[in-house]
Amino acid sequence: MADMETQITQVWNPDTRPLVEEAWRCYNSGAVRASIATTWTAVTADIITKLIQLADGGDVSAVAFRTEITNAQEKGITPDGVRAMQNIEAALLAKATEFELIDSIGQRELERIREDRNLCVHPSLRSFSEVYEPHPEVARGHLAVALATLLTHPPTQGGRIGQAYLDYTCDPSFVPAVSHIQANFYDRVRATARTNIVKLAAKHALRELDTGGRLPNIEYANRSALVLYAFAQRDRELVRSAVAGQRIHFQTLEGEVQLRALVRLGDQDFFWDLVDRPLCERLEGLLTRTLGAESWEPLRADIAASLATVTSSYTRARIPALEQRFATLSELHRMNVVATRPHPYFVPVVLKFLAEAGSWRTGEQAGQLLVQHSFFLRIEDLQTALTAWANNYECRTAAQMPDLAVALFRNTASLGAEQPAAFVSFLARVQSLAEVGDSYYRYPSLEAALRAEGHIQ
Template identity: 40%
Template sequence: MRDLEEWVGRVPDADVRPLVKEAYRAYTAGAARAAIVLTWTAVCADLIGKIRQLHEEGEGDAKPLVQQVESAQGHLDATAVRTMQKVEDSLLDTALTLELIDASQKLQLQRLREDRNMCAHPSLRPLGELFDPQPEYARAHLAAALDAVLVHPASQGRKSMQAFTNHVTDPGFVGDPVHIAQVFYYRVRPTSRRRITDLAAKHALLELPADGITDSELADRMATCLRVFAAQEHDLVRNAITRAAQRLLTAPTPVQLRAAGRMGDLEPFWSGTDEPMHSQLDALIRTVGATHAEESAWHKMLSPDELQALALATDPRVRATLPSLEKAFTDLPAHKRAAVIAQSPSTYFAEHLAALMADAGGFDHGESLARTAVLPCASYLTHDQLQALLSAWEENPQCWGRLMPYYLVSLYQATSHLGDSRKKLWRQLLESLDQERPAYAVIAAAIEETPETATEE
């Protein structure tokens, strides 16, 4: 059961909030009739305010009711009272038309209005009996009103969807998570929130076409939105992915691979897809790895989609779900492993840097490996991993091209998280070098060592 007091505090309208708090106080005091009357009063004030807001934003269907309210305001005569009675009679129908409520919510609020009439007009009961609702009954009405309208902004389902689509397809889209969460999660109704999330999941997984933007770019943007929504409500995104995943099973294999690369770092993707989909993705990864591991494909570079998918190896959850992923990565030649590592530098890939440098097959090759994979991963290295890396570097003659001493200096600087203890590893490296080599002076200067102190150590 929800904490009603906490829920009351979430009412966004400062003018309506006191009415809701008063209704809550009446309920807690056992004054059920007063609570029901006040709850309906709060609903009327809330809906009128929202309809007025929509009218100001250009919603034509809001105009008649707003005009009625404005004609009655400032007058305390019988005509104004009758006008407001007409407003009250049409209020729920107008709210339904404007998609401020749905049909089931209208029924709930209609019951609230009928019970309010019973509370405020005892003569409606036969034989003069008083309507005597229990506090639980008043609580149910207040909870229903809060859920239906009182805690939600003036958002329309149809227009919320259109606003979301316009935002994601806008050429100026930047994907700011705070903005996306505030505008398209917190400021929309739960029903609209689900529809928006379903739309995002379909595009992110299936690359559905849209005007003015490529299918894949729109899919990437929708995936960005799904990450934001998942941070707010994991199950909302997982369920949306589950609903779209059946179509992904029969999508072209390039679409399937791109969907995994695009969404694979998001847990709801794996919990929202089933075993057949996981098996298909594992087979695709296995094929990509085997194809690029062949000697005849040495010069064939991995495509961006393949790189993105293989970079999922950094996630232990994905490695467990796709058993072929790790082998597909480790079997690649060194320059392709470096390209994958560059896609997503991480703690996992830091473990593979020593083996990577051991496989350097030329000066240019070694420099490329250091630049694209080693340095981006340097901040993730442990002391033992750095020791293994420096040993592999020192032992492979192809790791001593013209730029490599300077890359070693950059590596030293990038491993500052290991503290002064790492200096011992560099001193050991210096001891293995000829002091006449230019590399020696470059490295020694970086760790603030002189030849003498290095030798003494």
């Protein structure tokens, strides 16, 4: 009983839910015929409402049905109006199948409810003047079928939702809003359509398949990875299964494709379920190969991005050599990697950059990285960073640093009452070390920001 009541609360259409609750109350009170009749009423009301919703949402094919309903309603309770609604009801299940609210199996199951409803409300259909006496289990079964087949599902399904998904993810104005993806392509679709979408996303995220020219393959793969993240928050096992289904195809791809997939998905457990020992060894070889750049030359963006997967605890656990590889990079190359993916893992590295910067240029780069990582800082990290900054001449007197100090002050406002005090102390230190007459490196913009908020009188 509890399971049925839970399903009733999940009825998609709020206008249909009272009818479903009534059918359930009839069943519990022993009014079996009334329960079956009301279940069918809920089915018809639900289909009509959903088809009208499709028409209102711009589905051209549903507009004609909406017009038919409107015309019948305008006739009211007249012989013509009743006949019109009867004709609509007679074709309703076929319409629901046509618009992919249900499939052919679901249509057959709902037909049985209609047939039993007719027996319940038209006793003359049975010979010898016998009244149809349905068993209580029949009423309960019909309600369960109606809930599972139709009533708990949204109005957009099948091929239409698949096309809507492709249109959304290929849109040049695509915005990776997790809640929007979940609402439109997970919460509002049937399990089958949901599974098909996540399988499609897994194929593209891992294999960078062709999109038919709608979008560059790599860009679409990145978007597909975002879809997998969004779906995993709802059903991680569904995503895990879809990703695992790509194992054979993924393991034979080119190394660069595999590395890009690692960058997209390496911080997700379901990706590493795909990686067996031989593939892990291959990825390790790719990650620790020769960089192709001298220590003073910037790293290629793709190489920096692949090395930045060191932030993932899953990657570090499966490929321990990556952490050692990162630690032995030149300072510039480590900065290139850190800039690729701001992450709490890199905060100690950034603090070290500030303390050890040996030129104005590296001092500015360290300051930029600190601002990038500002949202990951604890108050202790901020205090350490400001101390290192003030005490390092190359940082303190680099051209961009006074403005970066203001940006850091703004970005760390959430750290509480100790944050302004840390910046007041920092300002006093840099002003005491500034050369006479060098007003710019007395950080006047930071002083103005502190005064504006009442931290300096």
